[in-house]
């Protein structure tokens with residue numbers, strides 16, 4: 001049951017549901033527009049790697065979506081405010097990043113609510129997008145998130161940066177990666193490699209060919225009020 005979203009059912013659900021319910025990849029951009037991609041960063045904010053990444057994003061003039069862990073957001077409220085001030089979007093990634101197989105739907109949904117309240121307190125806005133740890137959900141958690149008006153945001157491209165051990169590995173991946181229109185890229189800003197990825201893609205001119213957008217631009221959703 002836990003892995004059902006990662007298997008066939010995930011593909012089925014993604015094909016059947018509108019992206020504002022469940023996002024894996026955004027729809028095609030309009031003919032006159034550049035193809036789009038969404039850069040997403042999970043598991044922060046991190047006191048060292050997140051500011052470095054924000055510096056790189058700023059110099060590349062690209063916006064992104066940060067799926068933050070509530071308890072870390074509570075520790076680094078200034079980073080949360082900086083993320084928003086610099087034009088990025090916040091997403092909810094639970095309060096404690098609890099292991100999906102060990103977390104009841106009730107506890108999971110409570111963690112999501114707690115993170116929402118903190119982010120609302122810090123920024124005045126409740127994020128529309130929620131990314132479950134490891135992308136793992138069961139039906140009760142999924143429908144519970146929908147009742148909280150969430151877009152469940154998964155991803156379509158994963159360099160597995162959490163397994164990388166050097167910036168060379170990330171440079172190699174980012175140099176070779178060919179995005180599809182609407183791709184949602186998954187990185188982690190509690191590791192140093194995300195900044196390397198953005199630098200490498202920027203130098204390749206990827207952000208001239210593709211327009212980096214936030215998750216809510218891909219799904220066409222407005223904030224929850």
Ligand SMILES: [Zn+2]
Pocket residue numbers: 042043093097133134
């Ligand atoms: Zn995570």
